[in-house]
Amino acid sequence: MAQTGDWKQDLQGSDFADPEERDDPEIEAILDSSYAQLDGFVAWLEDALGLDTRTAQQDCFNAETLIDYLANQQHKSVLDMNEFDLRWFLFSHYIRKAMADAETEERLPDSLRRFFAYLASTQGYDTPAWVNSALDERAFYLARRNAYGKLNTRYERKWQAGYRAWCAELEDHLDARGLWLPRELGEGMVWGELMGWREATLRDEANRLWQEEREALLREGLDYETARQRLIDSYHLWLDTPQMRLEGATPRELILEERRERAEEAAGQ
Numbered sequence: 001m002a003q004t005g006d007w008k009q010d011l012q013g014s015d016f017a018d019p020e021e022r023d024d025p026e027i028e029a030i031l032d033s034s035y036a037q038l039d040g041f042v043a044w045l046e047d048a049l050g051l052d053t054r055t056a057q058q059d060c061f062n063a064e065t066l067i068d069y070l071a072n073q074q075h076k077s078v079l080d081m082n083e084f085d086l087r088w089f090l091f092s093h094y095i096r097k098a099m100a101d102a103e104t105e106e107r108l109p110d111s112l113r114r115f116f117a118y119l120a121s122t123q124g125y126d127t128p129a130w131v132n133s134a135l136d137e138r139a140f141y142l143a144r145r146n147a148y149g150k151l152n153t154r155y156e157r158k159w160q161a162g163y164r165a166w167c168a169e170l171e172d173h174l175d176a177r178g179l180w181l182p183r184e185l186g187e188g189m190v191w192g193e194l195m196g197w198r199e200a201t202l203r204d205e206a207n208r209l210w211q212e213e214r215e216a217l218l219r220e221g222l223d224y225e226t227a228r229q230r231l232i233d234s235y236h237l238w239l240d241t242p243q244m245r246l247e248g249a250t251p252r253e254l255i256l257e258e259r260r261e262r263a264e265e266a267a268g269q
Contacts, residue, residue: 034067062111178224
């Protein structure tokens with residue numbers, strides 16, 4: 001059972017360093033291991049499933065895009081991803097970043113389904129039910145891809161308004177499943193649209209803790225609404241709990257301090 005105290009303890013145990021000072025051996029190790037999986041995946045597609053080379057290459061591209069996203073953005077492998085990681089990749093990241101041909105992009109849910117089948121068949125991966133549930137939402141994926149492609153790029157204001165609505169749709173989709181970290185920080189504050197590195201690091205930390213506790217609560221049999229309230233309680237406690245690695249400051253206090261510093265720097269320019 002995940003307790004609210006896990007947020008505090010986990011935060012204190014994390015490495016809180018400027019991202020420019022971090023090395024990347026962890027990411028490289030994840031990528032090396034994951035790319036080895038891709039080699040086996042291509043052979044499996046052709047030998048076990050008898051797929052043609054073109055389809056196998058498209059599947060490989062789609063699986064590789066997931067691998068790269070998880071390693072570089074989440075610092076984890078496919079075997080360690082959670083439901084939020086997959087849904088965010090499927091319904092947002094890939095649509096915005098893949099830049100593949102239409103046939104390859106439209107094949108994404110099927111490609112990933114085969115990739116997870118390969119992991120289950122050859123590496124004993126116990127595919128969580130939420131993987132198939134997300135991949136079953138092909139119509140939602142295609143609708144979001146189509147809507148993103150139709151955003152007005154001629155006028156910036158129209159594009160921004162359309163993009164905000166596109167993002168809000170996914171936020172509602174995730175929130176309905178208890179997967180969305182609240183925007184509100186309390187006391188009239190919200191997470192910034194343009195964050196300093198400390199605020200961005202804290203938001204990533206809060207989201208990770210939220211997803212871990214959500215998974216634990218659902219394993220206990222809680223429904224989404226009950227789990228969400230427990231998660232919100234943990235989240236608020238985390239925001240206002242002093243942390244040793246933050247030199248005794250709370251996450252909220254550190255965010256305010258960084259925002260003041262950035263505002264002073266901007267005023268001095």
